[in-house]
Each structure stands twice: as C-alpha cells, then as structure tokens.
Amino acid sequence: MKISDILQPLTAWKNLVKDPITIKDPLNRVAAPRYRGFHKNDLETCIGCGTCEAICQNAAIDMVPVEGIETKDGDSGLRPRIDYGRCCWCGLCVDICTTGSLTMSNAYQWIDNDPEVFRFIPGAEEKPWDTADKGYKRPENYTLNPLKRVSMEELNPADRIQGFMEIVKGFSRDQALQEADRCVSCGICVATCPAHMGIPAYIEAIRNDDLNQGMRILYETNPFPEVCGRVCTHKCETVCSIFHRGDPVSIRWLKRYIADQIPEHEYAAILDSPQEETGKKVAIIGAGPAGLSAAYYLRLQGHTVVIFEAQPEAGGMMRYGIPEYRLPYDQLDKDIKYIKHIGVKIRTETRVGRDISLESLHKDFDIIYAATGLHEGRSTRAKGSDHPKVYQAVNLLRDFTKGLEIPYEAPVIVIGGGNVAMDIARTLARLHMQKMGRVDITLTCLETEDIMPADREEIVEAREEGIQIIPGYGPLEVVSNGDTLKGLKTVRCVSVFDENGRFNPKFDHSDTQFLPASIIVEAIGQGMDLSYIPESIKKEMKTDARGRIQVDAYYQTSLPWFFAGGDIIEGPDVIHAIANGHTAAKRIDHILRGEQ
Amino acid sequence: MKYFEEDRSKFPPKNADGSFQIDLESHKFTHIWQGPQHPGVTGNMSLELIIQGDEVMQCETHVGYLHRGFEKLMERRKYIQCFPLVCRICVPEPDFNEYCFAAGVEELAGIEVPEKALWIRTLVLEMARLASYLMWMGGAAGSLGHGLPGQWTNYLRDYILDRFEELTGGRIYHMYILPGGVRNDLPEGFKQRLLEVLDDIEQIMKDVKTVMFNNTVFKKRTQGLGIIDPSWVEPYGITGPNARAAGIPLDVRKDSPYLKYPELDFEPVTGQESDAYTRLDVRRRDLLITVDLIRQILNKMPENGEYMAPLPNVLNWEIPRGETYVRAECTRGEYGYYMVSDGSMYPRRVNVRGPSYTHAVALMEKLVVGVNIADVAALMTSLHTYPPEIER
Numbered sequence: 001m002k003i004s005d006i007l008q009p010l011t012a013w014k015n016l017v018k019d020p021i022t023i024k025d026p027l028n029r030v031a032a033p034r035y036r037g038f039h040k041n042d043l044e045t046c047i048g049c050g051t052c053e054a055i056c057q058n059a060a061i062d063m064v065p066v067e068g069i070e071t072k073d074g075d076s077g078l079r080p081r082i083d084y085g086r087c088c089w090c091g092l093c094v095d096i097c098t099t100g101s102l103t104m105s106n107a108y109q110w111i112d113n114d115p116e117v118f119r120f121i122p123g124a125e126e127k128p129w130d131t132a133d134k135g136y137k138r139p140e141n142y143t144l145n146p147l148k149r150v151s152m153e154e155l156n157p158a159d160r161i162q163g164f165m166e167i168v169k170g171f172s173r174d175q176a177l178q179e180a181d182r183c184v185s186c187g188i189c190v191a192t193c194p195a196h197m198g199i200p201a202y203i204e205a206i207r208n209d210d211l212n213q214g215m216r217i218l219y220e221t222n223p224f225p226e227v228c229g230r231v232c233t234h235k236c237e238t239v240c241s242i243f244h245r246g247d248p249v250s251i252r253w254l255k256r257y258i259a260d261q262i263p264e265h266e267y268a269a270i271l272d273s274p275q276e277e278t279g280k281k282v283a284i285i286g287a288g289p290a291g292l293s294a295a296y297y298l299r300l301q302g303h304t305v306v307i308f309e310a311q312p313e314a315g316g317m318m319r320y321g322i323p324e325y326r327l328p329y330d331q332l333d334k335d336i337k338y339i340k341h342i343g344v345k346i347r348t349e350t351r352v353g354r355d356i357s358l359e360s361l362h363k364d365f366d367i368i369y370a371a372t373g374l375h376e377g378r379s380t381r382a383k384g385s386d387h388p389k390v391y392q393a394v395n396l397l398r399d400f401t402k403g404l405e406i407p408y409e410a411p412v413i414v415i416g417g418g419n420v421a422m423d424i425a426r427t428l429a430r431l432h433m434q435k436m437g438r439v440d441i442t443l444t445c446l447e448t449e450d451i452m453p454a455d456r457e458e459i460v461e462a463r464e465e466g467i468q469i470i471p472g473y474g475p476l477e478v479v480s481n482g483d484t485l486k487g488l489k490t491v492r493c494v495s496v497f498d499e500n501g502r503f504n505p506k507f508d509h510s511d512t513q514f515l516p517a518s519i520i521v522e523a524i525g526q527g528m529d530l531s532y533i534p535e536s537i538k539k540e541m542k543t544d545a546r547g548r549i550q551v552d553a554y555y556q557t558s559l560p561w562f563f564a565g566g567d568i569i570e571g572p573d574v575i576h577a578i579a580n581g582h583t584a585a586k587r588i589d590h591i592l593r594g595e596q
Numbered sequence: 597m598k599y600f601e602e603d604r605s606k607f608p609p610k611n612a613d614g615s616f617q618i619d620l621e622s623h624k625f626t627h628i629w630q631g632p633q634h635p636g637v638t639g640n641m642s643l644e645l646i647i648q649g650d651e652v653m654q655c656e657t658h659v660g661y662l663h664r665g666f667e668k669l670m671e672r673r674k675y676i677q678c679f680p681l682v683c684r685i686c687v688p689e690p691d692f693n694e695y696c697f698a699a700g701v702e703e704l705a706g707i708e709v710p711e712k713a714l715w716i717r718t719l720v721l722e723m724a725r726l727a728s729y730l731m732w733m734g735g736a737a738g739s740l741g742h743g744l745p746g747q748w749t750n751y752l753r754d755y756i757l758d759r760f761e762e763l764t765g766g767r768i769y770h771m772y773i774l775p776g777g778v779r780n781d782l783p784e785g786f787k788q789r790l791l792e793v794l795d796d797i798e799q800i801m802k803d804v805k806t807v808m809f810n811n812t813v814f815k816k817r818t819q820g821l822g823i824i825d826p827s828w829v830e831p832y833g834i835t836g837p838n839a840r841a842a843g844i845p846l847d848v849r850k851d852s853p854y855l856k857y858p859e860l861d862f863e864p865v866t867g868q869e870s871d872a873y874t875r876l877d878v879r880r881r882d883l884l885i886t887v888d889l890i891r892q893i894l895n896k897m898p899e900n901g902e903y904m905a906p907l908p909n910v911l912n913w914e915i916p917r918g919e920t921y922v923r924a925e926c927t928r929g930e931y932g933y934y935m936v937s938d939g940s941m942y943p944r945r946v947n948v949r950g951p952s953y954t955h956a957v958a959l960m961e962k963l964v965v966g967v968n969i970a971d972v973a974a975l976m977t978s979l980h981t982y983p984p985e986i987e988r
Contacts, residue, residue, distance in 0.1 A: 005812035012744055012807045021751055032762035034780065036771075054911060057677035090680030090771045095779075096911070104765075136765045139780045141902075144676065145909040181909045207912060 147246025229256025288316020636973020836929025
C-alpha cells in the first residue's frame, strides 16, 4: 500500500470550489434543431396518401377523416393521426412523406392526466409546437424512395418522321421492374382514374413478376390494356403522390408492359370466360372504346351482345382518330380480337339509321347502348372557311386510316391546339417528308402555350418533327383567290375564357399575321351525329337546353331501354369512354337480371 | 449444532466431480437473489446465489425479465421497419446494432456506402463507445461504494448525448445509421463542440484515475477479484476488454477491420493480471484511446460528400437471397449480426450476438464462486455486461 494511494483521492475536494454543471431549469431546456420531437403536419400540403401509415412499424399512425378536408382528385381526404403510446420517434414517416407535409418539432414535453389526448391529429388539433421552426425535417437530397422515373426509349425525331413506326419503344423487364419499384402503393391514383383501375395492384404484380395476375387485374376494369398502355390521358399520373417531389410513376407505360409481354393466344387461359348464356340481348351502336368496353363486360355476364359499326373496322376513334405512330393497329386489334373471342359480335359497315333502323333494334334487343362518338369536325366559322381547301382534321384522319389519299399540299396550316390538331399535323408532317423530303406545316391556336390542351409531349415532339407552332392567335379570315387558297389571316388572342370560365375569346385586332397556305385543316373540336335516333324517340328522351341527351349516373336515358355513353356524353377521352361503358354494362346487367 | 466450520477447506464437502454438496435444509447456507432490481447487476437480470457466511458457494444466472422478442419481430417487418427496432436491443449502445444491421443489409443487397458516411459511422461508433464507457464507469465505481467518479463520468456522458442529439436528433436511440449511409451530415460547428467535450473528458479522466484507480480501498477490493484465466478465452467465447485484460489482444477493429479503422492509428490496450482491477483499467485506457480516435476521425473526415447511397423504394425493398455475419467491436467485445434473407421483403432470420451473453451468464457463474457477497456487484460490473442484449 502506497501512502499516495491514500492521499491522492483527497484531491477530489477541489471540486468544492467549482461551479455546478447542472442545468438550472430543465423544463425549459431547448432541444437541438434536429431533435425528433412531436409531429407537425401541414394539412393543406398533405394529400392523405398514407405512406406514413405504411412505413410505421409500430402501427402508431392511422389515416382518419378530418373536418374541413374534402376528398378530391389527388387527395384521399384523410390525415394521419398519431398515437404516442405506440410511436417510437424514428421519423421514418417524415422521411417517406410524399409531399413533405409531415415534419417533427423539437418540442418534447407534454404533460396531461388524460391518456387519450396523446392520440392526436397533427395540424388539425392546435398544439404549442405547431409554430416551432426547429425540429426534424427530411434533409435535402435524401430520399427513401427513388424520385426519378426510368426514362422511356423513343425513336429519335429524324427516324420517326420518316414513317408511321411507333415512337415509344416500351419498357424492358429490368426497366419495368425498376419503375414498378417506385410505386408506394398509396392508391391515390385509383380514385382519379375514370375506370378506377387497380393500379397499385397491377404494379405490384409487375414487381412480383406475375404478369398473368397483372393482366387479370387490368381486365377487371379495362379491356383495352394495349390501347390505354399507349394513348391513355393518364390522369392517374397527374395525381401520383410521388409527383409532389419527383417524377410520377409511369403508370401508363407499366400497363403497356404487362399487355405487351403476354401474347394474344394466352389471353383466354389467363382471363375469365363468359358466364352461362342468359338469353338476353343487347345491341350496341358504335364499336369504339365505350361500346366495346360495355360489350366485353356484358358478354362476360353471359348476355348476347351485337355491335353495329358504320366503319369497315371496329375501334372507333382509337382506329380512325389516333395515328399509327401513337397506337399501332396491330395492338388495337389485339385488344379487339379478345373481345371478339369471348363472343361479342361486331357487324361492321352497318350504319344504324341507314342500314338498320333504331326501331328494329329496339324490337329485336332488350337494351340498346349508343356510343357513337364525336366524328363530325367543327368549323372555325372564320370568314372564307367554307373554301373547299379548308378541311376537317377528323375527316382527314379517318380517310388516311382507310388508306385513301388525303390532301397535303405545302404549306399546310392546322388550326387548333389539342391532341387532334397534333395528330393531323404530325400525320401530314410524315406525308410531307415522304412526298417532298421536308416538312412545311404551321399550327396555330387561340391558346397560349401554357394553356394549350394538347399533351406537353405532343407539343415537344411536334416541334422536334419540324412543325412550327404559333400559339395565341385566332383565325380571322381564310384568304383565297377563287379555287386557290392563299393563306390564313390570324389575330392575337388576348384571352380565351371569360371570368366565368366560359369560352369567349377576346382579340387584339392591332396584332394580326398572315400565314400563307395551300390547304388549311381545322381541328378545333368535334361534334356528334345523332341523326340515327328518329324524331319520335328523341321527343320522348330527356335532353338539356342544347339538345344533348340526359343520362343518369349509370348512363341510362329517360327511356329505360336506351343507354348512351362514350364521347357523346363525356366528351372526347378514351379512358372515360371505357369507364362509362363498364358502368353502363353493370347497370344493364342488373336490369336484364331483373335486379334493382 | 455447529453452524460454521472454521476450516474452510473442509466445508462444504465436495462431490466426486468437485462440486459442493449443498444442503439448504441444513441451515448452513443462505439462498438469496441479487437482482433483477439490484443496481449491481447492470440491468434486468438476476443472480440466484447460495452463500455460506459471506462467501458465494453457487450461482445461477436468470434472464427473461427483458425479453422483447426483437429477432422474431424482425421476421415480420420490412427491412426499413427493422431499422428503428435494432437500436433498442442494447440500450446504452444502440449504434453498434444500427451499424451491424445496416452493414448486413448492405452486404446482402450489394450497396456501396459513400466515403463520407463511412467516416461518420466510425465517428458515431466511437462516440457511442465513449458514452457507454462513461456510463459504465459510474456503475463500476458505484458498485464499489464509490459515488463521486460516477457523478463525473455521467455528466460527461450527458455532454456526449448532447452531441448525439444535435447530430442524430435523438439522445439515447439515435436511429441514424440507416442501410445505405447515415441520415444527415454533421451540423454546423459540430466538430468544434465535440472537441471541447473531448478536452473535458480527458481532464476529468485524470481526476478519475487519481480518485478511483489510485485509491487504496479500490485497489484492495478489485485486485485479485475474478481472475479470468487466458485459457478460458476461447472456450468461453470471451472478447473485448475482458479478453484483453487477460493479455490476449482481441479487437475486431484490428482483427477484422471495418469502416475507416484501417486508416486510424491505434493499438488495442491489454493487461496482464486479468483481475477486476486490470479489466477496469483496460477500459479506462481504452476510453482515452477512443478520445484520440475521435480526434483522428474528425481530422481525417472529408468536409463534403454524399452521406447516403441511393436506395430502391424502401417500402418494396426485397433483399437478394443470402446470408451474412457482420461484426463490430463494441465496448464489451464482439457484437455481431447473423442475417439470412430468403429474397423477400422481410428478413428470414436475424440473430444478434451480444458479448454479454457469454460474459454475464457462463463466465459470471464460474467466476463468482468463492467471491465475497459484497464483491459480487463489483465483479459483475468488471465484466461490463448489458442484459438487454442477452435477450433479443
């Protein structure tokens, strides 16, 4: 034993003269700026996608309705409620939050006698830490789910302008798996999709490499996977929760991937067969997306379905409106062939009202579903627009699909800013390239570029293909000299819609342009031809002030045997048409079975 | 009736296999429980002791007071959902769990962790070592009736926890080392504040040495207590400071280098006597090495760089089929994760190897025989065991 071992410990007494290090007021100690304290949620930014609920390993988060928050496109109307009896403060909910609305404050003291209060809805229930600027937030450049979409390979402009080859190449297996992985399965898209397709479920089937299952899910709500996998207006992608921070999941291309991988002859083995024959008969007028969709689902229920189609082939606008470089005919045929395969009969080149009367259909069939579409072009009614060299886009597109010669003399002016205008401009651009080796097409429309109704990629691709786009100008006068068309005089459009949101363009007549043209194509919208409905029936049918047929939520008119759907009711959109064909089919099936 | 045999070599009589003949009905033995609430057992476990006089004759360790079933829970959770769970396996040293789990997932999934994240992870593990040693030292001092150094080291630990709070957002459960990297970069001015704490620690550790290690009472009680024979190291699976105090330089940081340890300059601390005093002293010196390592890390760490590798969508994350064993040197020895993936989104099996399992159960039962009842707590703390990691 050393004497120093006895004396040295006594040096501890020196601490008597040091200041204490204890925190004097522990209740008011401020936590670090990154501290994971109580949750905050910006209810306006939150879309109720529920990924916070999905990632929480403690099941501490429930998605619940909140007063004042309405369900709408892109918003489930639910908000997270957090149970602090279960929360472990890991903050993964903050990391995965698709909008960044969920954060944490650095507050960590909350004392209450009532245990129930510790289950609360951040943002909806006012708390002292709602205004705290410190606390855990997801760091920049840090993400637990990939935000960039897998890029889709496309033909380059120089190659695609040479012909009508499909531009979009489609995903490979690896690309599809990678893209499918990005989906957080929140299901926000399902409500917005007009057909309410099981999007997260079929994306999961891709991840599981079970494409047969994916196919079954697609056909539950949409018998046109090849078509919608290419030309759907993909409203689902505009509300995709990932879109708030990054690129939306390529839902459309993933759908196409499933359909592309499965050959036609395997469909029958994968998908449901029709039920036993019911003996009931349904006539459908128009073999477009709505008519074929209704036919498919009615046939599955065992009803006899006959479609009457005026054109030589089925498909409606999908065939006679959409150019082949966007939707190849063989892919459209693949979808239609399967509908035929299950027993839907299609009588082509049979125009109701000319080749067969509606009355006789009414006599022979239990129910009639009319989905005749919008095939009549609308004129701009500008001065001189009745000139024979002023054409309608829908007519030219239809003739071109039928293999007929269509006029293309350069320079061409296309009037219109929607997808149909793009379709005809780009079709003519290809013809120009084939016939003249150069593109001389100008597209002009009332809308400025930011509000042009065409898809963004259509505008970009049209420009890449050499089409000149002059947005923000309205047609004033078609200038001609006898049979020879000289060009189009346009005037700058100041505003397209009035304060009530109605179409009411205003022009600045001090700003005009003259665009030389050999032909002009009008593509400013389409109208319907309902002449096949005899006046006697029309009189009995409820219509609105503008003569449009009125239908209920199931597309049934005031005449119980007559249903109407597709573009004539919803306006031009393929997925809406498919969806309302399905909805009408469900109601028709109920009626035929004598159910209410 | 004679209750006490003065010649201890005659009592209690031995069986043929060398074990004691203990007859509790003879009233010559006392049957007592130390724990699970006793501070000397460093957590929720207990020692069932049979003593004769004040000498321990037999010991049986009991665990089960803290079983939370983590390994099983993980089999029903996605990989990302296991991340907040693993830190809870060992409360005072969550980061070794976070690191081993993350490294296991990265190895199975083939993820390359960015350079900066490797440095930050090394820093976090050494900070955890520091915090853990400082808390343990308080326990070790307390178990010998020595309250003062425990007060000092625990307030120093709080300073480290403050640094953890500003770096990770949590004081105890950091949830910071994520598969793929770490959750955030160092905050502004962090290095400077951490260096100040290190200076404090070095200063106070001098006092601790003077007051505790140069204390004659402390020496008397710990020298010669619980000697681990070097030949037991391998059969008992003894690792870390317990093995190093026996002169065997086992240190995963050196033997199987991971993270940035190969770029750091240090030698494992060893001792000779292998008694409680040596073990405590090895840890004290190891603590100072940790202080030095943190300085080296802060010096060598790149200022900028990515701290997180791009991950697939963690909600759908399927880890390729395979198995791995990942290990790290924690304050008590080798910490390891054996992980098996069946290619699904959920781990098929995660097995956690905590060094306390061997030290606190088999080794403790062997060492405690013949020890004075007053020294049982000191012996236990000299083995530095954390019951939570025994029960996963």
